Amino acid sequence: MNMNKLRRNGELKNIEAAPEEKQYLTFTLNQELFAVVIHSIKEIIEYPGVTEVPLMPRFMHGVINMRGAVIPVIDLAIRFGKESSHLGRRSCVVILEVFFADEYHEMGILVDAVNEVLEIPAHQIESPPEFGAKIRSEFIAGIGKINEKFVIILDVNHVLSLGEMSSMVIDEINFNHPALSAPQNAE
Secondary structure, three states, rough: OOHHHHHHOOOOOOOOOHHHHOEEEEEEEEEEEEEHHHHEEEEEOOOOOOOOOOOOOEEEEEEEEEEEEEEEEEEEEHHHOOOOOOOOOOEEEEEEEEOOOOEEEEEEEEEEEEEEEEEHHHHHEEOOOOOOOOOOHHHHHEEEEEEEEEEEEEEEHHHHHHHHHHHHHHHHHHHHHHHOOOOOOOO
16 A cells, blocks of 8 residues: 555545654554554555565564565564464555664564554653563553553664664574584685
């Protein structure tokens, strides 16, 4: 689902609004409601199937080809320490721009379903809990209240930290395939 196409169809209103208006894309994952700030979203696509990459941690669902660019797709459920996402007819990949090492990188997250774009006023957003959350507290930018429901607002740059995920890939290779990481003796 292309964001520009949604704008033309009138499904997204005021998408170019000032950041203080706090617009979020909401989605479900394992029957829980999550949100990401709209300005970090590049595109939403139906689940296209992925190419698996060997020697990757479980949360790395695979890669997709998007107009000639290789985009990694993260299974957000596994990243949060849960069981793998169950693919269904509403499964989507949300393409996000993540800032790392002074540049933006595109990454996809696998979600069960995309819901809607909402404006959540600042006074309806609480600070992330110090403990008791089902996911790591640094992944949470805040907890929004919408019609007596809670939505977990994700901090995209922490959830998709390229530095942390890169070190996890290296750890996975070192742990499961020590011969690949051992220095080779020159003969």
